[in-house]
Amino acid sequence: MSNLNPKIKLNKKRLPQIEELYKQILEGDRFALGKAITLIESNNPQHRKESKELISMCLKNKRNTLRIGITGSPGVGKSTLLENLGLYIIEKGYKPAILAIDPSSKISGGSILGDKTRMNKLSKSENAFIRPSPAGKSLGGVANKTKESVILVETAGYNPVFIETVGVGQSETAVHSMTDLFILLLQPGAGDEIQGIKRGIMEMADIIVVNKADGENIHNAEKTFAQYSNALGLLAKKESGWSTKIMMISAMENKGIDKLWDLILEFEKTVRSSGYFDTNRKKQNQEWFHDYLFNNLLEIFTNNPELKKIYKEVLEKVENGNMSLYEAGDYLIDILVK
Ligand SMILES: Nc1nc2c(ncn2[C@@H]2O[C@H](COP(=O)(O)OP(=O)(O)OP(=O)(O)O)[C@@H](O)[C@H]2O)c(=O)[nH]1
Ligand SMILES: [Mg+2]
Incomplete structure (x- = not known):
């Protein structure tokens, strides 16, 4: 920080209770970790202040972790896979964390209970940490809180971090933008309609997994595997240099989890x-930084009554086509700078 403008003072005063909480998380205290996640999920202004302080401390503590996104239509077997994969890697000495983004859970009645029962054994393990998605008004809000949860579980020593999401909305794009590796789970059965998966999601996937390759499903699983293998050949090479792989598993029968x-x-x-x-x-x-900066700039206009009035007037002009977005944006930026 020494090269920054010395006239601008960063607030260095630390909150002792947050420092204490940070230390407990660092020691892997699960109770403290749960408490911290509840704190970051709160929208109370004081809690937000404390959360930001806590996350700032955690971010200084760099950890070598892997963040894995898992998506697929409802009921494809994401939780069953995570249960068995989680248990498998615990045997290898890993401590997996599983977070979920599911903005639809409020509507569908909540997958929270479902996930707890579906990850029965894993949720009892001392070496795993499972946390369902926070309830949120907007996907952006839920996604930001999930990013903070990732930082918290990593600070507590969990690795890898899995983020489960239902691949039918926008949430998979959010999960893709906060993970290192993205896995798409498919149902056995031909056709995109059956998958309920949007085109773009396939392009985001690093690994495509056809699940439920067991019993009577095997034939259909093979058909899906063949179909998607062909489709993969048509995709452009990824920026990462990795070419998307596809495989078949049975999460329920624990087949292919090791592969x-x-x-x-x-x-x-x-x-x-x-x-x-x-x-x-x-x-x-x-x-993440740009999102934060942009949202806070916008808040300056919406929190101050005088600025809010100007902002609203300008916004209305833009909406009605009476002012260009450039003119309007520059006008507001000018007000801030002066
Ligand atoms: N035959 C078979 N059934 C499976 C397999 N994996 C999961 N299932 C079943 O499919 C159903 C849904 O599994 P979940 O793991 O809850 O699926 P999910 O994708 O997490 O579902 P949501 O969280 O609701 O989107 C359950 O009844 C599972 O037992 C599998 O490999 N083979
Ligand atoms: Mg699930």
Whole structure:
């Protein structure tokens, strides 16, 4: 920070209770971790202040972690996979954390209970941490809180961090933008209609997994596998240099889980050695920062009554086409600068 303008003082005063909470999280205290996640989920202004302080402390503590996004239509077997994959890697000495983004859960009646029962064994393990999605008004809000939760669980020593999301809305784009590796789960059965998966999601995937390749489903799983293998050939090469892989598993019968984990590690090795891993994390940090900065700039206009009035007038002009967005934006920026 020494090169920054010395006239601008950063607020260095630390809140003792937050410092204490940070230390407990660092020691892997699960109770403290749960408390911290509840804190960051709160929108109370004092809690937000404390959360920002806590996350700032955590961010200074750099950890070598892997963040994995898992998406797929409802009921495809995401939680079943995470239960068995989680248990498998715990045997190998890992401590997985599982977070969920599910903005639809308020409407559908909540997958929270479902996830707890579906990840029965894993949720009892001392070496795993499972947290369902926070309720939020907007996807952006939920996504930001999930990003903070990732930082918290990593500080507590969990790695890898899995983020489960339902692949039918916008949330998978949010999850993609906060993870290093993105896995798409497919149902056995032909056709995109059956998958309920949008085109763009397939392009985001690093690994495509056809689940439920068991019993009577095997034939359909093979058909889906073949169909998607063909489609993959048509995709442009990814920026990461990794070409998307596809495989079949049965999460329920625990078949192929080991191969999937090998593939995850192969991906990690490839993108770390090519430098893409770091480039991508930098890009994500930049996006997070810009989001924060932009939202706070906007808040300056909406929190101050006088500025709010000007903002509203200008916004209305833009909406009605009576002022260009450039004129309006520059006008407001001028007010801030002066
Ligand atoms: N036959 C078969 N059934 C499976 C498999 N994996 C999951 N299931 C079943 O599919 C249903 C849904 O599984 P979940 O793991 O809850 O699916 P999910 O994708 O997490 O569902 P949501 O969180 O509601 O979107 C359950 O009844 C599972 O037992 C599998 O490999 N084979
Ligand atoms: Mg689930």
